[in-house]
Amino acid sequence: MDAPLSPYRCLDLTDWRGWLCGKLLADLGMDVIKVEPPGGDPGRRWGPFLHDHSDAETCLPFWFQNRGKRSVTLNLETPDGQSLFLELVAQADCLVESCEPGYLASLGLDAARLEQAHNALVHTSITAFGSHGPYAQLPATDLTLQALCGHMYLTGEPGQPPVRVSAPQAFPHAAAEAALDTTIALYHAKRTGCGQHVDVSAQLVQMRSMMNAAQFPALEQRNIKRQGNSFELGEFRLKVVYRCQNGFITIMPFSSATDSANMVALRDWAHEELGTPAHLEGAPIAELNLFSLLFEPDKQALIVALCQHLAGLFLRHTKEELYQGAVARRILLAPINTMADIMQDRQLNAREYFMTVDHGPLGQVTYPGPWARLSATPLANTPRAPRIGEHSAAVYGELLGLAPQRQLLLQQLHVI
Secondary structure: OOOOOOOOEEEEEOOOOOHHHHHHHHHOOOEEEEEEOOOOOHHHHOOOEHHHOOOOOOEHHHHHHOOOOEEEEOOOOOHHHHHHHHHHHHOOOEEEEOOOOOHHHHOOOOHHHHHHHOOOOEEEEEEOOOOOOOOOOOOOOHHHHHHHOOHHHHOOOOOOOOOOOOOOOHHHHHHHHHHHHHHHHHHHHHHHOOOEEEEEEHHHHHHHOOOOHHHHHHHHOOOOOOOOOEEEEOOEEEEOEEEEOOEEEEEOOOOOOOOOHHHHHHHHHHHHHHOOOHHHOOOOHHHOOHHHHHHOHHHHHHHHHHHHHHHHHHHOOOHHHHHHHHHHHOOOEEEOOOHHHHHOOHHHHHOOOEEEEEOHHHOEEEEEOOOOOOOOOOOOOOOOOOOOOOOHHHHHHHOOOOOHHHHHHHHHOOOO
16 A cells, blocks of 8 residues: 555755654655765764764664655755756655755745746745744754743753753754645645745744743743642642652642542552551541642642652552553553663554664664554655665656766766
């Protein structure tokens, strides 16, 4: 069965900021042709690398985010390179790029010229701030975008400096948004014959990922505070992250404003294994709820004492034991998984999420697998990421009809 976008072709001019966009389109079956400068995408030389062996062909982030693509080399800063690129545009359905605003226009590859080459082309740009506005020409990293968009303000412990989320957030979010927006624009283009420019701002996408935090100043005239490992209710803070034998777990004290079932079940579990200390004997745990914690200081002291008691229960068990016990007792508790834990996750392995990809002499490499299961049009089983210019001869020969002798001459002229 064909993947959903198997009839379509995409030219991928992205760097590290937009790699994921083309990868998702390739997963959906699109023929994604990565256009790299001669010598390869500079991001290939950023680590981490396979076995710490620094090489343009062993970059692990590049491998993951460029699986399923074909690679051609092309020097866009030469007239011949620009002409070849426009010929490729004429054979494509969409173009995704993460160039600085104005860069393509400076090469003579502006919107008008692209439209002249293919008037139904979907052209998607992924930039830090969008193609216009006072920030449009400013450089940005994932760190600066997390800071500008409020993520760092919300991340960390109260009273301590803000911290960043360690895994990149802003540009992967933007690249995923770009993949979605490209498919929407492609649907429109196929219905109307009219292409368009899709302008994706990582700043706006990152703002949207903050969910309801951005609305608090307007609706409540205040900012959400950093909560760290605690649950905040007014001025009251309740710890929700606890140590266990082999790491950490987190609990959700209440499933709704009035429901105390979670804390009652945790109390009963602790009683089975530890007994009940005198100061908690007969305590009205069932009366605890969000409203009581907000308005009744004695209830605040009670739940703090209960949680201190529960900390002893958690230290008796591993994350796995606590999770299994919580599921059996219908308690809102979850292990805080490491990457190694995720690799062993029973649910993911039952769904055969992880898969191995053949890298030839470099061996078999384990990857995250399909991110969606479509019964009639399953995602493509994409091969490894391409080597630099691996498909140049095939693409230039098949799509543009360039004879081998012509390709050799263009190589000697450093055009391809």
